[in-house]
Amino acid sequence: MFCNTSKEIGGLGHGLKRKEDARFIQGKGHYVDDIKLPGMLYMDIVRSPYAYAKILNIDASKALEIPGVLAVITGRDLEKYNLHWMPTLMSDTQMVLPTDTVMYYAQEVCAVIATERYIAADGVAAVEVEYEPMKPIVDAHKALDPGMPILRPDKGKTDNHIWHWEAGDREATDKLFANAEVVVKEQVYIPRIHVASIETCGCVADFDPIEAHLTMYMTTQAPHAIRTVIALVAGHVGLSEEKVRVIASDIGGGFGGKVPVYPGYVIAIAASVLIGKPVKWIEDRMENLQADSFARDYDMTCELAATKDGKIQGLRIKTLADHGYTDAAANPSKYPAGMFSICTGSYDYGVAFTEMDAVYTNKPPGGVAYRCSFRVTEAVHAIERMVDRLALEIGKDSAQLRMENFIKKEQFPYHSPLGWEYDSGDYGPALQKAMDIIGYDELRKEQAEKRKNGELMGIGICSFTEVVGAGPSKDFDILGIKMFDSAEIRVHPTGKAIARFGTKSQGQGHETTYAQIIAQELGIPAEHIHIEEGDTDTAPYGLGTYASRSTPTAGAAAAVAARKLRDKARKIAAYLLEVSEEDLEWEVGKFFVKGAPEKSKTIQELVFAAYTNHPQGMEAGFEATHYYDPPNLTFPFGSYICVVDIDKETGSIKIRRFVAIDDCGTIINPMIVEGQIHGGLTQGLAPAMFEELIYDEDGNMLNGSFMDYLVPTSVESPKWETGHTITPCPHHPIGAKGVGESPTVGAPPAIANAIIDALSHLGVTHIDIPITPLKVWNILVEKGVIE
Numbered sequence: 019m020f021c022n023t024s025k026e027i028g029g030l031g032h033g034l035k036r037k038e039d040a041r042f043i044q045g046k047g048h049y050v051d052d053i054k055l056p057g058m059l060y061m062d063i064v065r066s067p068y069a070y071a072k073i074l075n076i077d078a079s080k081a082l083e084i085p086g087v088l089a090v091i092t093g094r095d096l097e098k099y100n101l102h103w104m105p106t107l108m109s110d111t112q113m114v115l116p117t118d119t120v121m122y123y124a125q126e127v128c129a130v131i132a133t134e135r136y137i138a139a140d141g142v143a144a145v146e147v148e149y150e151p152m153k154p155i156v157d158a159h160k161a162l163d164p165g166m167p168i169l170r171p172d173k174g175k176t177d178n179h180i181w182h183w184e185a186g187d188r189e190a191t192d193k194l195f196a197n198a199e200v201v202v203k204e205q206v207y208i209p210r211i212h213v214a215s216i217e218t219c220g221c222v223a224d225f226d227p228i229e230a231h232l233t234m235y236m237t238t239q240a241p242h243a244i245r246t247v248i249a250l251v252a253g254h255v256g257l258s259e260e261k262v263r264v265i266a267s268d269i270g271g272g273f274g275g276k277v278p279v280y281p282g283y284v285i286a287i288a289a290s291v292l293i294g295k296p297v298k299w300i301e302d303r304m305e306n307l308q309a310d311s312f313a314r315d316y317d318m319t320c321e322l323a324a325t326k327d328g329k330i331q332g333l334r335i336k337t338l339a340d341h342g343y344t345d346a347a348a349n350p351s352k353y354p355a356g357m358f359s360i361c362t363g364s365y366d367y368g369v370a371f372t373e374m375d376a377v378y379t380n381k382p383p384g385g386v387a388y389r390c391s392f393r394v395t396e397a398v399h400a401i402e403r404m405v406d407r408l409a410l411e412i413g414k415d416s417a418q419l420r421m422e423n424f425i426k427k428e429q430f431p432y433h434s435p436l437g438w439e440y441d442s443g444d445y446g447p448a449l450q451k452a453m454d455i456i457g458y459d460e461l462r463k464e465q466a467e468k469r470k471n472g473e474l475m476g477i478g479i480c481s482f483t484e485v486v487g488a489g490p491s492k493d494f495d496i497l498g499i500k501m502f503d504s505a506e507i508r509v510h511p512t513g514k515a516i517a518r519f520g521t522k523s524q525g526q527g528h529e530t531t532y533a534q535i536i537a538q539e540l541g542i543p544a545e546h547i548h549i550e551e552g553d554t555d556t557a558p559y560g561l562g563t564y565a566s567r568s569t570p571t572a573g574a575a576a577a578v579a580a581r582k583l584r585d586k587a588r589k590i591a592a593y594l595l596e597v598s599e600e601d602l603e604w605e606v607g608k609f610f611v612k613g614a615p616e617k618s619k620t621i622q623e624l625v626f627a628a629y630t631n632h633p634q635g636m637e638a639g640f641e642a643t644h645y646y647d648p649p650n651l652t653f654p655f656g657s658y659i660c661v662v663d664i665d666k667e668t669g670s671i672k673i674r675r676f677v678a679i680d681d682c683g684t685i686i687n688p689m690i691v692e693g694q695i696h697g698g699l700t701q702g703l704a705p706a707m708f709e710e711l712i713y714d715e716d717g718n719m720l721n722g723s724f725m726d727y728l729v730p731t732s733v734e735s736p737k738w739e740t741g742h743t744i745t746p747c748p749h750h751p752i753g754a755k756g757v758g759e760s761p762t763v764g765a766p767p768a769i770a771n772a773i774i775d776a777l778s779h780l781g782v783t784h785i786d787i788p789i790t791p792l793k794v795w796n797i798l799v800e801k802g803v804i805e
């Protein structure tokens with residue numbers, strides 16, 4: 019691992035303890051719900067018990083009789099200010115509050131404002147809403163059937179189709195499949211799941227009527243973008259962008275779920291503007307699960323074509339995407355299906371075609387990229403399942419099949435058939451390392467032995483390629499705003515610094531790792547570099563933290579801004595040492611004269627001189643800002659191997675071992691990266707074996723609380739065994755790639771492949787996730803293993 023600074027400086031490669039943890043582990047974090055302002059009011063929301071219904075009447079009279087209830091805000095109230103609809107991130111529109119129809123179970127219907135949180139809740143219980151329920155569309159496959167209600171006539175729609183998207187060469191792919199020696203095909207469904215952060219969403223909207231200024235404290239992964247959206251949506255009621263300040267202080271987990279703008283935020287702002295007092299809204303757990311943006315919900319028909327001896331030749335995937343009643347996917351504008359076209363995976367073949375249709379249903383809008391760089395999870399699941407499916411079909415070992423088809427190291431930068439330029443990779447060694455650690459060959463022997471006795475043991479591999487770090491401004495924007503990111507570094511006269519960023523950590527550890535990047539570039543100890551994010555009044559503009567983009571974009575900006583400062587330091591050193599700039603050499607923390615190392619100036623001396631003794635004509639101070647527009651995305655990768663034992667009497671599944679080898683290029687902080695991988699693997703185990711949002715035919719969510727929605731804890735998690743290879747990113751200033759999402763993308767197919775492998779000799783070729791003991795038990799009964 020690259021590491022050439024002392025522990026005191028703490029540059030790249032040091033496993034520094036996280037600076038932010040001092041406050042987190044002592045309960046001293048500053049979360050939205052900790053904010054208490056004078057005169058603050060509380061909001062609670064009335065939600066629909068129906069998935070699709072006309073609102074005939076809202077009677078708030080009983081609620082308004084409760085002492086402490088001040089107002090009940092309805093869609094009709096917001097309509098007067100043209101605030102009842104808002105744009106989604108995908109250029110669709112979404113109701114803030116409905117005026118006449120509710121579109122999904124748990125949708126916001128109206129909001130109660132009161133002097134206390136519990137009085138607001140009493141108010142919610144007292145509001146009487148009269149509905150006329152209608153038959154909802156729950157099954158995405160039926161959304162386009164004739165006779166179905168048209169859910170979005172307001173959009174001029176005559177059916178429930180949202181968009182069609184495709185990538186690749188349809189004709190060449192069809193031709194290849196028509197003539198291929200082997201074609202394998204599976205229907206792969208990835209159900210709806212939901213982010214389950216420790217902290218739910220919430221805000222305090224604080225409108226000052228005298229200054230006409232709004233301070234919005236909120237749980238957002240993208241504070242600047244939110245400020246701009248507020249100004250664009252509510253500019254006409256006086257919220258002009260210089261008068262809007264968004265502050266995201268500590269956040270208890272984001273995972274993509276805190277990227278969208280939810281109606282609750284907008285209602286709280288409207289209430290604060292109307293009443294002239296601060297209004298707090300904090301979602302409860304059930305509201306979070308039932309109404310905020312969902313993730314996944316792709317039904318994919320996957321086909322892989324190959325030769326008899328296992329040369330992969332082509333991929334074809336057709337997907338039906340259920341977007342709920344509005345397309346609120348948090349994707350870059352140009353990519354309605356996110357980066358799904360990474361689905362060709364880690365393998366070298368020339369032809370692929372993928373197409374997708376998105377439809378409206380009576381479910382909550384979405385979908386968010388839940389720990390997944392815009393639909394990469396779905397893409398990786400598809401290809402990694404299909405490679406195993408092919409191995410089974412042709413009777414080849416699944417590791418060997420992967421090894422034979424990997425894109426080779428010397429083929430990078432590699433142009434994928436669906437249009438990506440993979441920056442760097444070295445896939446074989448990563449898989450080999452995982453195989454060595456887990457003892458792959460012995461495990462296969464053990465499996466063969468066990469099968470003779472009817473014992474069920476499976477080995478599953480996933481060799482994924484991720485695509486993170488959105489993104490180059492020529493292709494990537496959110497609502498028109500280009501996806502660059504920024505860093506601003508100010509070094510004070512005594513050589514201590516503050517640096518501010520356009521991103522926003524939700525637990526990732528930016529306060530530590532950004533400081534390490536600057537420490538590496540300038541030689542100022544990381545300990546003396548204070549990092550700040552999340553306040554739009556002070557931080558430079560940036561697009562925020564999601565899609566594992568902070569390291570690829572803002573991390574790069576930090577390095578470039580620091581290099582600008584180093585250039586300035588060189589000029590000052592030349593002046594102080596009375597030599598030309600070319601005669602100077604840099605060694606972390608100081609400039610010295612070539613051939614005369616005793617003549618040197620430390621960075622601290624040079625910074626001090628920038629305020630006290632700089633050359634005539636040079637601008638004083640020691641500050642730099644950089645807005646970094648990445649030349650490409652970064653393509654981290656990894657190979658995971660999972661071993662499972664299945665009880666043949668009960669179907670219960672035990673993960674015996676799980677080895678994860680990740681490659682994210684240069685590692686900034688190995689301890690943080692390992693922590694990211696542990697957390698991410700657990701979040702990959704979740705959809706593989708536990709999580710799924712279930713709806714009945716009336717559109718009611720059947721498992722909308724933690725009583726029924728299973729989130730794995732350390733009890734359910736195996737011991738994660740992690741390791742790495744390092745293939746630097748060729749275009750990133752420090753060679754780093756993102757890592758935050760890789761484990762969540764790579765784990766589900768490894769686990770699914772292992773379970774399916776354990777049952778494959780019974781004729782099982784695919785099982786949809788989550789693979790529960792009940793699903794396995796049913797299969798064992800069907801196959802006659804359990805009588």
Ligand code: PCD
Pocket residue numbers: 239270271272273274275386387388389390391392524525526527528531532563564565566567568569570682683684685686687688690691694697754755756757758759
């Ligand atoms: N790193 C290092 N090195 C490298 C890379 C990285 O060290 N090479 C580190 C950094 O610095 C940081 C981390 O690690 O600290 C991460 O990173 P990234 O990959 O860049 O990422 P970001 O941007 O920062 O973040 C984001 C991510 C995401 S996306 C998600 S989901 C998740 C993850 O992150 N989330 C979270 N992780 C986490 N963690 C925590 N704690 N929390 C949270 O919330 Mo999305 O799109 O939103 O769905």
